[in-house]
Amino acid sequence: LMIGRPYGIPNRRALHDEFLYTHRMGRSSKPLSDSNSNLSFSFSFGMKKVLAIVVLAILLSVVLSSLITYVLTRQPRTFNPETDREDSIPDVSDTSGPSAEALRLPSSLYPENYRLQVKVYLPGYGAKIDKAHNLTADVDLTIRMGVVQSTSEIVLNSKELIYTDQSFSVERKVKSGELSALSFTGFKVEKELEKVTINTDRLNVGDTIYLKIKYSARILDILGGLYVNTYKDAAGNTKLLAMTQMEPTDARRMVPCFDEPSYKATWDVTVEHPEGTVALSNGLETGTIPTSAGWQLTTFKQTPKMSSYLLAIVVGDISKTEKTNENGVLVRVWARHETVADTAYALEAGAKVLAKYDEYFGIKFPLEKMDMVACPDFSAGAMENWGLVTYRETDLLYNAETYGMNEKQRVATVVAHELAHQWFGNLVTMGWWDDLWLNEGFATLVEYDGTDIISDKNYHMEEDFVRDAQDTAFNHDALPTSQPCSFKIDKAIEVAEAFNAISYDKGGSVLRMIRSVLGPAVFQEGLKVYLEKHKYGNAAAADLWAALQVAADNHKIQGPRNAPLNLHHFASQWTTQMGFPVVIAKRLNSSFVEFSQMRYKSTSATQERLKYRNPEFGFKWDIPLTLTRGEGDIVEKFWVDRDHPLVLPLPANEFFVMNIDSFGFYRTHYEDGGWKRIGKALEENHKRFSTRTRARLISDAFAMAQIGKLSYGDLFDMVKEYIKKEDDTLPLNIFNNEYNVIVSYLASEPTGVDLNTFKRGLLRPQYDVVDKAQLVSFFSDDTLFWTNVKTNTVIKEMCSAKDPGCVADEFKDYQDNFLTLCNGTGLMSSECSKVAAPLRMRTYCDGVKYSTPGAYEVVQDLLIKEKNQMEGRALLKALTCTTDIAQLKRQIRGSYRSQLFPFRTLLVSLDPKQSLVRSQDLGTLFSYVSANQLARPFLFDFLFEQWDKIYERLKEDNSILSSVVKGCVNMKSMQQIHQLVTWRNAHAETKSMHAFSEKIATAYKLIDWNRDYGQQVSDYFSKQK
Structure with missing residues (x-):
């Protein structure tokens, strides 16, 4: 099963980068103009005036959107965050409903x-x-x-x-x-x-x-x-x-x-x-x-x-x-x-x-x-x-x-x-759903190899794995709401909940690490043993480890403690306990460096579910460490023993980096000024490291700042000159993904303006040289895929940082190649729009955000006519980007009626017969609306108001229901958390829904981050002025 995205799991496919784009942006406080509300669109002003108004609105929105969002979303804190916290992750075994064991069939x-x-x-x-x-x-x-x-x-x-x-x-x-x-x-x-x-x-x-x-x-x-x-x-x-x-x-x-x-x-x-x-x-x-x-x-x-x-x-x-x-x-x-x-x-x-x-x-x-x-x-x-x-x-x-x-x-x-x-799944099938990750983790790993086959390696899938699967797994597995890859299912609801980023992305990442330890040929040899032995039958994780052990023994693969590799012992540490380690490099003296480990947790505000708190291996791992020294490209391999640090002779003047090409499922931290040395090395010659290694360094640096191991000032100093020189797609994508998280944390604060200014400065060199004409004309050419992805990323991020020129170009594209060509023609948008496909979602979105009310009506009516689902998705996204929140409320509540289509509403959740949105796209719709930060307070209330109807409509589809919950629940105050927990306690059916627990844990993480690091980021930019 391939989970639909962004339905439930934050999407790990490049397809949905557009969702993240709007999620990271602040919203304009008003449309560009109130004129031209009819549907004729015979504009009374010239294009120069339109563009001038667009630029003016952009500049005003930098301040106004932050102030409006701040007023709408900030709540006075009357609860003590240290003493009023709720246990946000109830054990599913304590909830109502039959146990998974009771649902099992007799074995007669x-x-x-x-x-x-x-x-x-x-x-x-x-x-x-x-x-x-x-x-x-x-x-x-x-x-x-x-x-x-x-x-x-x-x-x-x-x-x-x-x-x-x-x-x-x-x-x-x-x-x-x-x-x-x-x-x-x-x-x-x-x-x-x-x-x-x-x-x-x-x-x-x-x-x-x-x-x-x-x-x-x-x-x-x-x-x-x-x-x-x-x-x-x-x-x-x-x-x-x-x-x-x-x-x-x-x-x-x-x-x-x-x-x-x-x-x-x-x-x-x-x-x-x-x-x-x-x-x-x-x-x-x-x-x-x-x-x-x-x-x-x-x-x-x-x-x-x-x-x-x-x-x-x-x-x-x-x-x-x-x-x-x-x-x-x-x-x-x-x-x-x-x-x-x-x-x-x-x-x-x-x-x-x-x-x-x-x-x-x-x-x-x-x-x-x-x-x-x-x-x-x-x-x-x-x-x-x-x-x-x-x-x-x-x-x-x-x-x-x-x-x-x-x-x-x-x-x-x-x-x-x-x-x-x-x-892997059909010929050989897991014996029970507690080993679902065997099916999905393996398919996740192999899909990257298979896509390289399909694209003749033009899609750079090895690089994409780092951003797409591995970082997604890191982000989920760092939360207390995570779970092991393999876990005991106590309640029936846990079967559906198992289809998540841990089974897919962590499962694939752990298998990729094991493949790197064994080598691709030995790994393939073991897989053939496994499939041949268990074909047309069932297997458990132990059976896979046994088959890989045969291949490892044949080739005398060494493991930790100078002993032959024990696959079952090694792999079980990564699959039967949640979480992952960070390897800490600390200099002992001028000659030796110690490599130790600790579990990485992005927040300690809440505990894990009880059944995951005391795993057999005590949240410690045998870690396959790789590193390179100095300017060399020789990859050295070591084991960090789960019970003892590793000490290596490394002279003080010898530079090193860990986790080469990001094959290991662990993060890294460099003490004693190590991050500064890495920043200097990247600034001087970033090409000395492979693209995947650079991406891992960037991601790990942001992760260390998130838990206080690296100051944000040092982090920004580390990247501010290097990123201006970075010209490869993967490191740029990783940087923007990580940086945008900080932007989202501070979007309603004055510092949000500084963050956008800083980001524009870092990306300006790339933006000035991107070949947009190539992207527009040759985006379907696979041989140009990687370059076009970079171009698209740079343009997207500059517009998200509200660069006036970028957004003005985007709005002109919207006017000339979409609105003028499609309004009143009777054609579907997929037939009349000339906006290049890679640009459509955000161009339509920002076009509606900055346009006149009449434009909104045109887009809605185009959505009603549209039969192409991909185009329909872009049009749906555009409607949710409006700054007229009253209008959005009417549509979400189902009370809005178009003059042309009086019986159609925007939302499907309550009555599928009166809707523009298919049932499959409900999660997508709420994800889109949630990306509009001005709409978040309304969505939070909407969930409470309409829960009984939403639950009745979607209770049979856990994936879509969870997506709706995640779209509606975006909290940033203790009051909101308290409100949700109180409401949840009165609704027994929600206690077993993991989506609520995950959103509560995420809210605690945001609150704590703002408390601990928000001022640190603000002070950094104050000093830059």
Whole structure:
């Protein structure tokens, strides 16, 4: 599963850099002009006057936005932050609801095969469907199962399925091979435990049992189980598509089954569907025949032995492109007819990387075909169903007119991630959800290799890993709300919560470190041992370590304490306890340096959950330390023992840096003036360090300042001359990401103006030489990808720092290439806009922010017409950038009505039928609104006011609900924390939601940072004046 971004996890894909851009900016206090409120846009002033007003507004907004935000968001502190703090991270085991253990199935039976025939009543096509059957499915299911413990009960997972006493029949296979009927004495549905129990005669060990069930299921309007997608075709007609999303525990919504990953079985699927639709499933279709009037039946080849969460069905009016890859696998990409032309890039990417994975893993892809489907409504980013991978449209389709280079990279990355799962996750599956990180961490690691294959290494994925996965993991794992990669699941909610940055990004980062310790070839050798031994079965982390141990022993890999590397002992330190170390280099005397460790925590305001506080390894790690000395490029390797510091002979005049190329999952700190020496070295010749090493130095320096190990004055002095000379994409991105955190902390303070001024000065040399014309004309050229990303970053950051020239150019682009060309034409924005795709999101956003009220209406009406989801995302973002907060409130509350479209509102959460926003994009919407700092106080209140309705609408989709919570809750005062904790105590359903705990911990971190370091930053800039 690829988590949709920024849905829940702060997005680690370059695709969403635009979100961060608006999050870091202050907001203008008013539109540029109040004139021209009608929709004609025959502007009465000339372009020079427009630009003059824009520049004036920018200068005014530097002061006014900070003052307004300060007044709106700052609360008087009447609570003592040291004595009034709440325990912000309740143990999930103390919350209501059944335990995870209670939801487990008994171990007396196991499935061998499911024979599944589904009749899908999808309206709007060739079949006549009565009201009673509309959006339902009739299912005929036979499960063949074995008996390992004698029992008279068959217990299956089942949720919201409709049975009668005539639904069930049970048969036993006798010695002759014939089936003998067993008595059926009743069934019981346990709603809370999501189980159905069928009572029958005694089943004996060794028996083969056939359970036949006929039942009905609803085609749901939530994004799980068998559910419906709605979209408009080219003629404006409403079309429906039915599809499944089963992971983690939604197969039981369509099929009563052994819905746990360890219960693997084959599936024989047949789908009856209306004429005019195509049916797809995991296996290759063997034929489609007509049945009755308006109906047809499609049969599929049997699947390999697999877990229930990988079952997939799609029914809809869709088209495909296809090709056979070099290893003979048929690869097809499916989409609605209007977008099928946008499938070409994903088709080439999928065919190419699937063949290369065959070679890398040493096991051929076991199915004859690989289908990839672009779905209009999809909660996650994508899902790795074996042979039938489903995606969000924005993560599979690619259109050079509306997708920038980052979005194109995103498509390649998601395809590479999901196809890696076909081996690591599908062929070999974790035994239970506590080892989810094995699936997702490995797919995260390999997606970077796969994307390099797709792009012929033009996307620089080794560099991107440092910014994208590793730093994301560091940021999350430094909080008390983190968790180990592998952890005991106590409550059912923790299964859904496990799909997070720790499972994905930390998991991938730890595996990358292990690969660097073993070497790529030895690591690959161990993976082949692992996959071959456990194919079509299940495995735990210990099984992976055992396979890698075989390869390590074959090559005599050394570990700490001068002993052969013990993979299980080494890797378990990084996967069974939360957190990570910082290696501290301290000079003992003129000849020796000591390397010790401490756990890095970005805040100590709150404690970890109780079950994580006392890990076996005591928050200490065996650390694979790498370093280079002086001007040399020889990488030396050592072990920092978890129990003892490392002491090395390093003369006082010998310069050194640690964690070369950022392969280690640890931060570094240099005492005794070490950071100043690094700053001087970077200023004199930053090229002496690789780009990844420079990026790690910058990130670690900011991290040390955050916990008081390095003063902010020394930090700013360290980078102020060097950054002006930095010309590589990765270090610039890392610097801007880290610096923007400080800007966000002080956005409502007068120091925010100084921070922007300082930032403009650092980036001015790069901004003056960037080739914007190349970016605009050749952003789809992969060979220019890295350069274009740098250009885009520099322009974005200069505009975010409110450089008058940058924003004036941006506003002119908005006027000339968007507003003038699209207003009143009747065309969709994706058809009329000439703003270059990489620039659209922020250009539209700032255009609305600085424009007239009439412009807002135009953008809204363009959003209503738009069918391209990527363009729609940019338009949606623009609407949330308005400085008219009263208008935004009306729309969020659902009371706003456009004159042209009186029945459409902006928000979908409370009534999906009256909305411009798809269910899948709710988290994105709240992320966008939250980026507008003037809207944050309103969002905070909105959550309290509308919680019952929000929860009722989204409680079945933890990812989207968590994203909405994170968008609404942005606190910066003890009063707000107290208000939230008090409210939360009165709403039991929120106690188990990790999103609230994370936002409370983040708020404490912000409050403490402002208390401890805010004045330090302010004093630094005061001295510069």
